[in-house]
Amino acid sequence: MSSFRFIHTADIHLDSPMRGLSDEVPGIAERLRLATREALTALVDAAIERAVDFVVIAGDVYDGDWRDYQTGVFFARQMHRLAAASIPVYLIHGNHDAQNQMTRSLSLPDNVQVFSHEAAETRTLDGLDVALHGMSYARREVTDNLVPGYPEPAPGVFNIGLLHTALGGRDGHANYAPCTLDELTAKGYDYWALGHVHSAEVLAEHPHVVFSGNLQGRSIRETGAKSAFEVGVEDGRVVALQPIYCDVARWAERGVDVADADDFNDVIAAMRRAIEAGAADVEGRLLAIRLRLTGTTALHDRLTAAPERLLAEARAAAAGLGSAQVYVEKIKLATEPELDAASRRARQDALGEMQRLLVDAADDPDIRAMIEKDIRRLAERLPHDIRADADDPLLRAAIDGDTATLIDGAGAYLLARLAAGETPS
Known part of the structure; x- marks a missing residue:
């Protein structure tokens, strides 16, 4: 059986609006609005540089119907780059880009294979011992278990299933295409490339059942590093699963203990230290941060009475970091009065x-x-x-x-x- 490498990604949500943005910081706000495009570009760069054999996208390329055709044009342009590198792409549509959600469409290059929304089907790759099975969503609310309708594994090859699912329910995600982990592992496939849940998670190994998570965090609810996975296969077995960090901006929430603060200047200094620590953790990426002030303090009333000043002081501190780009999204006050x-x-x-x-x-x-x-x-x-x-x-x-x-x-x-x-x- 041949050896090969592929990239598993999902939930790109191209041109999704970022939550919690303010035009009071225009340069950074604009950068965040373009973050999903930059993340996809970084993914395509990585696929070409690593010369992977193919790419799978497990749903939600788009965030919904396009406002104009430029969203589709951008995606098609990136797929043409992969075509020029002879890298095929296999994708399913999920709840956000389901068949009945999209009123516009564009032709994609021949290297992009989209699985049918009418029934699960199988695609094979020339020159590789691999079979891919998948089904796109016909409508946004898919409440049926799709797994029983997926084809039986092809004999003598590495079988990959593409599925957009909440896997019986995940916090913050609608329970679309519900199924169980046992159903997936019993199907006989070697790798399940899952989408819909925005946190990366390896649920099982041999067979592998994997959520890649989304490619770019879009709000304070999607904190931390975001990535795709490069999967290495040898002799029909996964031998490597490596994250590829494509996010260009990261969301974070940090606690700031102000119990020992004697005055407003002490609070500002504590916020500045938290911002600096957050910026050091994102490896040169743009940081979108929420600060949560905690502690029992005599300053509680003064802090509660001055939310605008707190946010302005935090943003001023962020602006003074030099080369680091930091957007302070919000200050949450969780202090207690004495x-x-x-x-x-x-x-x-x-x-x-x-x-x-x-x-x-x-x-x-x-x-x-x-x-x-x-x-x-x-x-x-x-x-x-x-x-x-x-x-x-x-x-x-x-x-x-x-x-x-x-x-x-x-x-x-x-x-x-x-x-x-x-x-x-």
Whole structure:
């Protein structure tokens, strides 16, 4: 049986909008918007430089219907580069680029083979003892188990299955094409190239069942290194599985303990150290970072009252790193005041009275009903993407109709503003 090498990738989501971007940092924001294109270019560069025998893409080349044809033109251009290097490409479409999701299409070069959306099928490569089996999605919501319909393994060759699946359910991913690991390993294939789940994971070996993860992180929910896999096969057996890091930007979240901070300058210095450490970890890539301030501190009220300043100071610190490119996406405040809520309620001053009023408001059915009505009306007007991806606690509470959390959070902010007085200079 012949020896060969191939690249397994998935979830490219070409031209996907990045979540959490702000045009207040225009140069970096534009770089992030182009990151999925740059990651695909890096993957094609790697395939050509390593002279792999073929490439498999396990779904979601695109993020959905194109706004214009330029997305398809870019992908076709990269496939032509592989064609010029005599590297074939085998791909399936997933839920984001399913047949009924796409209203536009472009002809791809002959080296690109797209598996049918009507039934699972088998493709073979001239000169190599390998058979590839796969099926594209006909529609976005594929809730059937596709594995039983895949062909039986071809005898005497290395069998690869391409499947876009949540494998029975993964956190943050719709349970499309559900199946079990046992079903995959029992199929008789030598390698399952999986897509849909955006974290790389080797679920089994010999036979190999592998999620390559997505090629480029697109939001703070997709932190860490992103890659494809180069797979080496000798005598019908996987002998090497090597990540190829193609991401040009990485998302990260870092905790910043400010319990020992005496003033705002100490907090700024702690944020700067966290940003510098984050930039050192990404090996020259652009870093998109979220800072999470923690610790019990007398500065809690002042920090809560000054979110805009905190973000501006963090972005100014990032701008001072010289050659490193860093985008501070958000500052999340998770500090605690030195006085707990019970102690604040016991105070015989305006702040204590306000704390008691807020407790009463949370228990008042008329106030709760009024808030629920008004907030629900506003939340229903939000675009679907914002409703689905919201991770701000107060916004999430408003969308979910969690009135108690909404009152607690808004009350905490109001109390902090009152306790802090004017924002410190």
